[in-house]
Amino acid sequence: MLFRSEWLTRTRLGSFIHALSNDTWMILVRPKTASFFILLSLINQILTCAMIWATGVAIGAGLSWIDALIVLPGVLVLLALPVSIAGWGLREGIMLFSLTLFGVSPEHAVAMSVLYGLTCLVVGLAGGIVWLLMHGVRSEEHTSELQSRFGISYAVFC
Numbered sequence: 001m002l003f004r005s006e007w008l009t010r011t012r013l014g015s016f017i018h019a020l021s022n023d024t025w026m027i028l029v030r031p032k033t034a035s036f037f038i039l040l041s042l043i044n045q046i047l048t049c050a051m052i053w054a055t056g057v058a059i060g061a062g063l064s065w066i067d068a069l070i071v072l073p074g075v076l077v078l079l080a081l082p083v084s085i086a087g088w089g090l091r092e093g094i095m096l097f098s099l100t101l102f103g104v105s106p107e108h109a110v111a112m113s114v115l116y117g118l119t120c121l122v123v124g125l126a127g128g129i130v131w132l133l134m135h136g137v138r139s140e141e142h143t144s145e146l147q148s149r150f151g152i153s154y155a156v157f158c
Contacts, residue, residue: 045073055115061108063099071098091117 009015027033046069053068055061075094084090092113099109 045076048076049073051119052112052116055119056104056108056112059108059111059115061099061104061112063102063104063112067102071102074098086117086121088117 009018027037049068049072052072053063053065056063056068075091075098078094079087079091081090092110095113095116096106096109099112100106104112
């Protein structure tokens with residue numbers, strides 16, 4: 001496992017990967033902390049489904065909330081495949097295929113996919129700008145609170 005590989009700490013990137021691996025292991029072996037992160041992941045998936053569903057409602061796609069909760073988690077899992085840049089192309093194909101199975105027209109399915117992609121792009125750019133502006137400002141008090149609460153190093157919060 002990476003968290004036991006001391007040779008990895010010889011470079012700056014290797015040190016980061018080593019710390020991240022160690023922190024991930026520390027999260028997974030603590031049931032309370034692991035449950036918290038699993039809950040956060042579940043909330044994230046539900047909110048992402050809600051965002052895509054709301055986009056479909058806004059453009060009149062006719063996708064029900066239950067159908068969205070059935071089809072979209074599978075779409076999101078397939079989007080994790082590293083075969084395209086930021087999911088463009090792959091996302092449209094997967095959403096076109098899967099949403100048309102639930103009665104959404106091909107035009108609406110592609111529109112929902114493109115709007116979701118653009119939303120992610122805008123949010124990512126906004127977050128990136130905030131991160132760049134705040135990168136030099138680190139609150140030691142906040143960091144130490146997070147470290148003590150979850151028992152992990154600062155690498156996860158960088």
